[in-house]
Each structure stands twice: as C-alpha cells, then as structure tokens.
Amino acid sequence: TAVARQQPFAMNFLEQILQMLANPLLVSVLFAIGAQAILIELSSPGGWVAGFIGVLALALGLYGAGQLPVNWLGLGLIVVAFALFAAEALATNHGALGVTGAVTLLAGLLVLFNSPGSPEFARISVPGAVGVSVITAAFFIFVAMKAMAAQKRQPRTGAEGLLGQTALVRKAFATTKEAGAYAGMVLVNGELWQARAEEPIAAGEKVAVTAVSGLLLTVKRQQG
Template identity: 55%
Template sequence: MRKGWYGWVFAIAIILALFPGAHPTAAQNAAAPVVTLRFEGSLTPVMLEHLKRAEKIAQNQGAQAIILELDTPGGEIGLMNQIVENIRASAIPVIVYVAPRGAMAGSAGTMITLAGHLSAMAPETTIGAASPVGPSGEDIGETMQSKVKGMLKATARTLASNRPPEALRLADEMIDSGKAVSNAEAVKIGLVDLQANNLNDLLRQLEGMQANVGEQTVTLHTQGAPVRDVPRSLIEELLMVLANPNIAFLLLAVGVQAVLIEIASPGGWVAGFIGSVCLLLATYGLGVLPVNWFGLLFVVMAFVLFLLDIKAPTHGVLTATGVATFIAGALVLFNSPNVPSFQRVS
C-alpha cells in the first residue's frame, strides 16, 4: 500500500515538472515586478543618483516598469537635462506619475513628465510654468532668455512628438508665457496620458498599455504586479538634508563661530574640527542650492570682521559691525526679490 502511494506522488511530481501551467500559483507570479521611487522638492543631484540606482535595481530584478512619483517646483536646467537623458536612455519603461493630490510638475518637472515613456497625474495636481529664470529666480537677459526658451521648446517638441498638436502648443505656452494647467486639462488635451487616483489605480489603468522604449514597443501587464519601492539610501537622505537652505545656513553659522573660537583660543582641536566639518557640509548645500552670491559676500565680510576684532580688539565695534553684516547676508543668502511662484529655473 505504501509503495503504491509513493508511486502516485512520484507520478504527480513528474506531471507538474513537465507542465508548469499545472501549478496553481503560476499565473499569480507571472507578472514582472514594478519598481517605484519618489522625487519630492526642488531637483538636486541626489535625485539623479537615486534614479540611476533604481534603474539598476529594476534591471537586476527583471522589472517591467519604473514608476517615478514626482512632486517638484523645478530645478536647474543642466540637472534637468541629465534626468531627462537618463529616463530616455532607460531600457525599462519609465512612467512619470505626478502625485499625490496637491503635487506639481512645475518648471523643470514639466520636461521630466514629458520625458516619461508614459505619464499620469493624480487629481488636484498641476503641470507647467516652465519659463526659464536665473539661478536665484531673477529674470535673465532678453538674448539669453530667447536662446534658452528656444532650446527648451525644441526639447519639449521632441519629447511630445507623438502627442496631439494641441499638446505641443500647450507645451510651447508653458515655456513662453509660464502657463500652467490642472491634471484634467492636461489629460484632456493629451499632454499627459492618464489620471490615476493612487498607485493601485495607476497599475490597473496601465494594464495592456504599450510604451515605446528605444526601437521596441513594450506591452505592460501591471495589474496585480508586485511593487518594489526603492527609497533613498541613508547617504542620499543626508545629502537631501544638506540641500535644505535652513540646514545649510545653520551649518555655515556654526562653522564660522567654531573656527573663530579655535582662532581666539588656539591649542585645542575640537572647535576647529567641528567648524571645519560644518563648513565642508555647508559648502555642499551652497553648491546645490540657488545662492544669492551678494549675500554670501556679506557672510564672508562678517567672518573677516570677526577675525580682525580677535587680532586687533576694538572694544566690540568690529564685532557689532560683523554681526550686522552677517544678519544682512543671512537675509539675502537664499532669497531674491524676483523669485517667482514656481521656484527659480525651468
């Protein structure tokens, strides 16, 4: 009796091995995973590295698509171009999803949305206002503005070449006059492919859609597909914190003060070490953020005044002047009277 039972088990195992479709879970596991990541805030180099890392993970896991959730007021044009190039060069379809409710694809975010192989927006989101401005939000010269707008419009026409003529005209208006539209308007005109309430709704609507990736057409099977989120790494989180203007200024202030303490009371090393580290970290933030260099000049002048007061005491006159200069620099360091509602550059 036992031998007969073993025989039946062996026969069933052979059948399952020869006919994989007989497995009850085969259909459930057939869909390749979808990788997700999120861009939130003004564009920084950290986001570009995050995207590259997510693409590598997607390739290693055999993902069928990458969903980039986007909420940005914009960023620097050179960085935007690198992100666009990276998306267009991806061997895996990249779907740009402007989300959650209340999010925007402002300025450079407009170009990133157009660069996606497919695009979607959540309800109550906006896209547009892609007129170029200077690094601190100020207007740029007429000749330079004409050149930059011409390049941006050519890029937009290339990215939206498969979209209706109305969508191309809207993209031009976003760059020429800074026009912005709602999610419903963008979908109706054809600038964006879908409106999705959430990620699950997006995966459901993407089912069966086709994306042109290079010379190939990829058909998506996303409904019920497993989702693999790729959050920012610890180092990326730290660099994003350093790109906060408040943190950058705080590090700058602490660094200057610590270095002055070390100069006033030489012989120790703690204050000098802390000051040097803070200044180095602040330098990264200043390199990423749109800095008003006039304000930075005031901060440097304040440091010089503090140093002179240490070496040649003037009963606090230079210190008071340095404090006033430092406050003036702080007020304009990350601010400009011409900053538009969609921050700085396209």
C-alpha cells in the first residue's frame, strides 16, 4: 500500500488573524474595548471614530467567540454586566453598580469559556478574567465620575444663572414707588435689565439679583 504524502499548507495572513481571534482572553478584551468605545461615542455624540472602533471590536469579539465552545449563560451575564456599567454612568451615586458589574463580568467570562468539557486552549485564566473585569469596571466608573463632575461645572443659563448675580445700577431706582416697588435699570453680565427694588438705590451702586420674573429682575442693595 502506498504511503500518502503529507503536503503542508501555510496559512495566509488573513487566516492567521482569524485564528488569533479564537483566543478567549483576546475575545474578552475585544468585548471590553467595544463596550467602552461605544460608551464614549454615546457620551460624546457627533464623532464616529469611537463608535466605529466599538462596533469593530464587538464584531471581532463575536467572531472569535463563535470559533470557541461558549456557554450562553456566560454571554448573558456579560450583557447584564455591561447594562450595570451603563447604569453606573447614569447614576448619581457611583461605585455600587460598577462593583456589581465587575463581579458579574468576571462570572460571565469564567462561565463563558470555562464550561465543563471545554478544551484547555478555549479556557480563560482566572487572572486574565479578573484583569479584564477590573480594568473595564474602573473605566466605566472613571467615565461616570468625569460626567458627574462636568455636570456640576456646567454653567447655568437663563433665569437660574441670574439669581445671586451682582449687578450695577445704571438708572437710579426712583423715589416714587410704582406697583409697590422702586423702578430702575441694572447691568448684569453685560446686559441691561429692567429691575425693581424695595428701597431707593442710586446709580453706580451694586445690587444682588434676588428674583426673576420674565424680563423684570428684583434686586436689593448689596451689603458691604
């Protein structure tokens, strides 16, 4: 009987890339990068780079997961974890949801690839799963805290922004009361406003805005 000759065939570049994607740790990293990039895109709309990177990373991660024996319960836990991270970004008190998401993500990654009977090459190490979970949770908590800080620094506009502002009297509040108050004009934030006060106030004095009613301000003499 003739012995069959073995003819080796080298994989091309694309085949090597696709084979590399069938790595549980790389799949986990791609899922994490995809979720983080999409969060950046949603929090700062108008661009496309972060969204493109996020979709590409998730697509590559799903392809890699498709080449491995995965557990659907693990995939469900990962989805729940990312939902918790998204809720963390919208919450007013930060930390609890992020930690819960990290624990859920860790459990999901371990269940996803480490099912009974899975070959060794398809398993993810505990340190690898812990690293991906901690880094992902830290990123989401960091983004949430930055968003909260930016919201606190957001400049107030309209009537809310005028309350408590210091204004300069440009037209003295007359000695004759009109509708129970003295009428005058003040300059605040570079704009002239009609104003009313409970006492006469001379031009050039500083006053504080205490109320806003339409286009009419209520002011009082600033102490000190």
